[in-house]
Amino acid sequence: MIMLNVNGKDHQLEVAPDVPLLWVIREQLKITGTKYGCGLSLCGACTVLVDGKATRSCVTPVSEVAGKKVVTVEGLKEGLGERLRLAWTEEEVPQCGYCQPGQIMAAAALLGETPEPDDAQIDAAMSGNLCRCGTYPRIRRAIHRAARMTPERSES
Amino acid sequence: MNQSVDTRRRNFLKASAAVGGGLILGFYVPTRGATIAAAAEPPPPLDPNAWLRIAEDGTVTIIVAKAEMGQGVYTSMPMLIAEELECDWNQIRIEPAPVAPVYNHTVFGVQVTGGSTSVSSSWEQLRTVGAAAREMLIQAAADLWEVAPPACRAENGKVRHLASGREIGFGALSARAARLPVPTRMQLKDPKRFKIIGRSMPRLDTPAKLDGSARFGLDVTIPDMLVAVVARPPVFGAKLKNLRDQKARAVPGVQVVARVPTGVVVAARDFWSALQGREALELEWDEGDGGKLSSESLLKQYAELAKTPGAVARRDGDPETALAAAAKKIEAVYEVPYLAHATMEPLNCVVELGPERCEIWTGTQFQSGDRNAAALAAGLKPEQVTIHTMLLGGGFGRRANPHSDFVSEAVQVAKELKKPVKVVWTREDDTRGGHYRPLWYSKLAGGLDGEGKPVAWSHRIVGQSIIAGTAFEQAMIHNGIDGASVEGAADLPYAIPNLQVDLHSPTNPVPVQWWRSVGHSHTGFVVEGFIDELAAAAGRDPLQFRRELLAGHPRHKGVLELAAEKAGWGKPSAEGRGWGLAMHASFGSFVAQVAEVSVDAKGQIRVHRVVCAVDCGRVVNPDTVKAQMESGIVFGLSAALLGEITLHNGRVQQSNFHDYPILRLDETPEIEVHIVPSQEPPTGVGEPGVPPIAAAVANAVFAATGTRLRRLPMTVERVKEAGKTVTRKS
Numbered sequence: 001m002i003m004l005n006v007n008g009k010d011h012q013l014e015v016a017p018d019v020p021l022l023w024v025i026r027e028q029l030k031i032t033g034t035k036y037g038c039g040l041s042l043c044g045a046c047t048v049l050v051d052g053k054a055t056r057s058c059v060t061p062v063s064e065v066a067g068k069k070v071v072t073v074e075g076l077k078e079g080l081g082e083r084l085r086l087a088w089t090e091e092e093v094p095q096c097g098y099c100q101p102g103q104i105m106a107a108a109a110l111l112g113e114t115p116e117p118d119d120a121q122i123d124a125a126m127s128g129n130l131c132r133c134g135t136y137p138r139i140r141r142a143i144h145r146a147a148r149m150t151p152e153r154s155e156s
Numbered sequence: 157m158n159q160s161v162d163t164r165r166r167n168f169l170k171a172s173a174a175v176g177g178g179l180i181l182g183f184y185v186p187t188r189g190a191t192i193a194a195a196a197e198p199p200p201p202l203d204p205n206a207w208l209r210i211a212e213d214g215t216v217t218i219i220v221a222k223a224e225m226g227q228g229v230y231t232s233m234p235m236l237i238a239e240e241l242e243c244d245w246n247q248i249r250i251e252p253a254p255v256a257p258v259y260n261h262t263v264f265g266v267q268v269t270g271g272s273t274s275v276s277s278s279w280e281q282l283r284t285v286g287a288a289a290r291e292m293l294i295q296a297a298a299d300l301w302e303v304a305p306p307a308c309r310a311e312n313g314k315v316r317h318l319a320s321g322r323e324i325g326f327g328a329l330s331a332r333a334a335r336l337p338v339p340t341r342m343q344l345k346d347p348k349r350f351k352i353i354g355r356s357m358p359r360l361d362t363p364a365k366l367d368g369s370a371r372f373g374l375d376v377t378i379p380d381m382l383v384a385v386v387a388r389p390p391v392f393g394a395k396l397k398n399l400r401d402q403k404a405r406a407v408p409g410v411q412v413v414a415r416v417p418t419g420v421v422v423a424a425r426d427f428w429s430a431l432q433g434r435e436a437l438e439l440e441w442d443e444g445d446g447g448k449l450s451s452e453s454l455l456k457q458y459a460e461l462a463k464t465p466g467a468v469a470r471r472d473g474d475p476e477t478a479l480a481a482a483a484k485k486i487e488a489v490y491e492v493p494y495l496a497h498a499t500m501e502p503l504n505c506v507v508e509l510g511p512e513r514c515e516i517w518t519g520t521q522f523q524s525g526d527r528n529a530a531a532l533a534a535g536l537k538p539e540q541v542t543i544h545t546m547l548l549g550g551g552f553g554r555r556a557n558p559h560s561d562f563v564s565e566a567v568q569v570a571k572e573l574k575k576p577v578k579v580v581w582t583r584e585d586d587t588r589g590g591h592y593r594p595l596w597y598s599k600l601a602g603g604l605d606g607e608g609k610p611v612a613w614s615h616r617i618v619g620q621s622i623i624a625g626t627a628f629e630q631a632m633i634h635n636g637i638d639g640a641s642v643e644g645a646a647d648l649p650y651a652i653p654n655l656q657v658d659l660h661s662p663t664n665p666v667p668v669q670w671w672r673s674v675g676h677s678h679t680g681f682v683v684e685g686f687i688d689e690l691a692a693a694a695g696r697d698p699l700q701f702r703r704e705l706l707a708g709h710p711r712h713k714g715v716l717e718l719a720a721e722k723a724g725w726g727k728p729s730a731e732g733r734g735w736g737l738a739m740h741a742s743f744g745s746f747v748a749q750v751a752e753v754s755v756d757a758k759g760q761i762r763v764h765r766v767v768c769a770v771d772c773g774r775v776v777n778p779d780t781v782k783a784q785m786e787s788g789i790v791f792g793l794s795a796a797l798l799g800e801i802t803l804h805n806g807r808v809q810q811s812n813f814h815d816y817p818i819l820r821l822d823e824t825p826e827i828e829v830h831i832v833p834s835q836e837p838p839t840g841v842g843e844p845g846v847p848p849i850a851a852a853v854a855n856a857v858f859a860a861t862g863t864r865l866r867r868l869p870m871t872v873e874r875v876k877e878a879g880k881t882v883t884r885k886s
Contacts, residue, residue: 016408019426019428020428023426023427023428026375027377027383027426027427028426030377031368032368032371032374032375033367033368033369034368035372035374035500035501035549036374036427036502036580037500037501037502037583038583038812038813039582039583039812040583040812040813040814042812042813042814043500043583043813045500072368073366073367073368074367074368074369084366085363085366085367088362088366089358089362089363089366092356092358092359092362092779092783094226094359094361094362094365094366095226095227095228095783095787096224096225096226096499096500096501096547096548096549096550096551097226097361097362097364097365097370097547097549098372098499098500098501098549098550099500099549100365100366101366101368104366122821123821123822124822126821126822127820127821127822127823128820129821130500130813130818130820131500131790131821132498132499132500132550132552132791132818133226133500133550133787133790133791134786134787134788134789134790134791134819134824135783135786135787136790136819136820136821136824137786137824137826137827138783138786139821140821
């Protein structure tokens with residue numbers, strides 16, 4: 001039995017300890033915004049926040065996050081989540097959209113630590129998240145845009 | 157000017173009352189042009205949900221027959237209807253279409269999304285649907301108010317009586333409108349009055365793609381469903397010789413291990429258990445001839461073939477004599493590798509199979525082919541198969557498989573398991589699963605006269621046909637020429653009086669398929685690289701050289717000049733950097749790109765900036781056009797710089813993003829896109845951004861370093877290798 005907190009909700013799960021967090025979230029909890037892309041931490045589609053840190057859920061055994069706070073794209077709500085979604089919408093970032101939950105979670109972790117990142121910091125934080133549609137120039141702009149939005153206003 | 161459309165000619169525009177009230181409008185366009193359906197077939201019955209439903213609350217549901225794979229059809233298709241319908245944009249909902257003949261592509265005659273044709277093929281059709289519904293709603297209001305229809309106008313989801321200012325919403329009119337006959341003749345709007353077409357409308361699919369609620373095939377769960385993975389042959393064409401599955405069956409959670417036509421299926425309650433089960437399988441394969449295949453030996457074989465003439469795709473004048481007489485002769489060989497589509501969402505398919513019906517949930521670009529293949533695999537009639545088209549986590553052609561490989565296999569698995577099943581391809585399965593962009597070998601010769609003017613051009617192409625052996629063969633292969641192999645080469649726009657393009661189409665067991673921009677994905681690189689070589693041999697500026705050869709082609713020339721102007725062509729480049737340009741027409745559109753690159757001491761290419769000009773006729777959604785050009789450039793850069801599928805002992809040597817890399821954010825250049833204003837009919841945007849970029853980069857590398865790159869991808873090793881050899885000029 002593993003105790004998991006996902007998006008603020010506690011779950012008691014009957015699951016082998018080495019199953020990757022990704023599949024527990026997607027198949028057992030049926031929260032499907034977090035995506036499978038590579039299974040080897042190479043593409044970032046599975047990115048979630050674990051205690052605020054961007055984490056590749058496809059290579060993270062579920063036992064490692066027991067007792068920690070896991071946030072998926074569905075749980076990224078007011079404040080930063082709203083700013084990111086607004087910025088992503090204004091820049092019309094998504095195309096196929098499959099990688100975008102992972103992109104947004106990686107951006108959330110970046111802005112959580114570095115509220116006003118420069119291009120080099122964006123490169124460093126975001127280059128592990130692949131997008132086959134090539135939305136990178138817009139992702140970069142959207143992160144700058146989200147950073148410029150007044151947190152007080154959108155988080156009130 | 158208003159365009160008048162006679163719907164009687166086109167037939168089968170039908171209206172009916174919706175269940176629960178409201179207007180439903182359908183429309184069937186008999187197909188024209190190339191089609192694999194018999195033209196004389198009677199029109200099929202209209203699907204009851206055809207194109208449009210207006211509910212009594214005013215909600216307008218637009219059924220989209222095209223698959224949304226990122227290219228924006230869930231917005232552009234509604235824009236075409238809404239422009240004429242005059243509905244309130246905020247009340248539009250979208251629904252993916254089921255499989256039905258009414259949703260067939262108006263040119264291809266099957267239900268498919270591809271060839272960058274969604275807008276061009278729906279342009280008149282969907283505006284007509286919108287116009288018909290608008291006229292019926294106006295008529296309904298006029299009847300209600302006992303006034304003449306011309307005294308009323310539809311606007312923003314309401315009909316207004318101009319004289320009295322009375323207004324009534326579409327929702328309140330929908331039931332009444334549904335009882336009216338469909339107008340037989342209606343006016344499409346004068347483009348000068350367009351309010352939606354030509355504006356960057358916000359994409360309707362965006363919100364769901366930002367909060368996790370967007371549903372892709374992989375996100376589907378149905379009751380009692382097993383999750384399955386398939387162990388497929390390690391070599392294309394290999395047959396299973398021996399299976400030992402005791403260890404696999406012993407893996408906790410594994411429910412079924414069974415042979416299926418494509419290999420061995422392992423099914424469990426969850427993905428991870430199925431995967432562990434598959435890893436525990438002990439399999440022996442009879443590899444057949446496939447085990448001897450290698451990319452190197454294929455290239456040698458292609459080079460041998462290229463010594464002999466192929467099937468002639470185009471011949472002007474007498475290129476052999478002109479080459480022999482030329483003041484200067486330039487020869488070159490270009491090579492591009494097999495490429496995987498590498499959609500971010502690996503292939504997958506959910507199937508529920510019963511004795512009388514088969515229900516499928518998947519991201520597909522090719523519903524009618526998949527339905528037929530599913531029916532065949534299930535032993536049912538096509539009408540007994542339902543396909544729910546989910547959002548596609550990327551398509552790029554892979555999800556329009558002429559053999560419906562991933563759908564057909566999933567039905568075979570469901571048949572074997574006798575349970576609902578989701579078949580999941582891992583990234584490794586997807587990378588090694590075949591259906592690649594073919595490996596291409598091009599041998600070229602060009603001749604210049606004493607003034608440096610090109611007088612001869614010879615281009616011999618060697619590579620597998622993607623069409624041979626598919627249902628499209630009869631329609632698309634003529635006189636031994638697969639048009640998809642020579643497109644972008646045989647239609648060379650440059651005025652060169654003596655010209656030949658010929659083709660060899662060898663066969664081998666590697667499955668090949670269309671890949672974003674199809675044949676143009678290789679010819680764009682080859683043709684625009686070699687024309688640049690001719691310009692260099694003539695000692696001419698690459699822009700001026702091309703311009704002079706494009707006298708009769710104003711649209712080709714237009715994008716070339718716009719891209720050059722916006723990039724600042726002719727200004728000295730920064731220290732250590734070079735500029736290259738390329739122009740290529742595909743899918744009815746014209747695209748030119750200028751790339752600015754540098755090459756470091758190690759031979760690593762860095763692309764700093766790309767300026768792109770596109771002429772795609774009338775633009776429906778400008779921001780989408782820009783997004784698709786950006787997308788094509790990044791996709792094309794992955795192929796230009798990084799991507800390569802190679803075979804050794806029959807085995808695909810790549811498996812995941814570490815050895816089949818795609819461009820990352822920190823490698824992405826600044827991209828500027830400029831659109832040529834045009835009143836021409838709309839043409840493609842999903843693919844035309846891809847073909848020029850590899851050549852623009854290679855030409856820029858030449859400008860920066862003097863090294864001519866003729867082989868993709870342009871890795872550090874290739875740059876070094878090419879830098880050592882003398883460029884082949886005589």
